[in-house]
Amino acid sequence: MFEFNSRHTRFPRGFGLPGRTWKAGLPLIIKDLHNAKSFLRWEDAAEVGINLGVGVPYRTGEKSWVLTFLSAQATPIARRFEIWAPDETRSALVFRAGDCSAQSDLAALYAAKSIAKGEGSIGGAWATGMPALNDDLAHDGSIAAVQAHAAGLSRMVVLPVIGNARLDAVLAWYL
Incomplete structure (x- = not known):
């Protein structure tokens, strides 16, 4: 039923995980989806155990898309998610959410910490846009990788989010 409702639900700008991500133009993490009334399908999500959602915006010219990842506590797609964005x-x-x-x-863990362009996998994604x-x-010296490794995580996937020909944010998830 969740899949059926997902395929047949439209998300206006600013509503639900896709609509909020679209409006923000930045990656977004929503925790405790089963209790989040702003998540339009929260009742269906609660029934199937989905508890976390991550939205990633992608723009090309005049078109926008939102990629969403939904994760269940019993079968998580990652053990950690982080959003890093350029400072002023x-x-x-600098760390924005996770x-x-x-x-x-994580906010306390990364307070006053930063990642330089080209530093580790996250800084590398910023430098290359890839x-x-x-x-x-x-073997990744960035503060994010060091802390993730200390927490028992061993692998990461990094997605740069580019808007107007420059980096808006980097989404990293860890296994």
Whole structure:
């Protein structure tokens, strides 16, 4: 039923995970979807155990798309999600949001920390504008990889989000 409703639901700009991501133009993480009244299909999500959603906007010219990932607590697609974005001077990436099954307070963990352009997989995705895969976090010196490795995570996927020919944010998820 959740799949059927998903295929036949339209998301106006600003509503639901896709609509909120579309409006923000930035990646978005919604935790506890089964309790989030802003998630339009929350009742269906609760029935099938979906508890976390991640939205990623992609734009090309005049067209916009939103890619959404829905994760269930019993079968998570990742153990940690992080969103990093350029600081005001665009000289480094700073932590904006995240969710982790092993470390609940990522904001405190990354307070006053940053990632330089080209540093590790996340900084590399910023420098190249290309997605990155890393299957050995032990050899990635960025603060994000060091902390993820310390939490028992070993691999990451990194997606840069580009808008108006420059990086808006980087979404990383860890296994």
